[in-house]
């Protein structure tokens with residue numbers, strides 16, 4: 768069995784997004800190369816799918832309301848923690864990705880996870 772070092776494993780499954788200080792509180796940023804957005808609320812970082820499943824609006828143009836990401840088109844809301852529908856017309860949630868902060872850089876998983884947890888901080 769091939770054993771990969773920690774750095775190699777993370778490199779294979781994570782995509783570097785930006786430095787932690789480059790994303791402001793309340794900002795929603797489309798992630799280049801992945802159908803995902805990175806959201807910051809306070810010190811917490813979340814990554815959800817880019818498109819609303821209702822009519823395909825770009826969630827990068829939405830806004831953070833409480834613990835939800837609100838769609839800009841019809842106001843559907845998705846839980847930042849997991850992507851589930853909280854209100855509005857969408858019938859299904861959006862994918863959620865893992866977020867990792869390591870050495871001041873933000874990474875997200877290449878593939879969505881079932882549950883979206885606040886960023887894991889690794890020093």
Ligand code: FES
Pocket residue numbers: 819820821822823824838839840841842843855856857
């Ligand atoms: S497109 Fe998002 S709620 Fe309709």
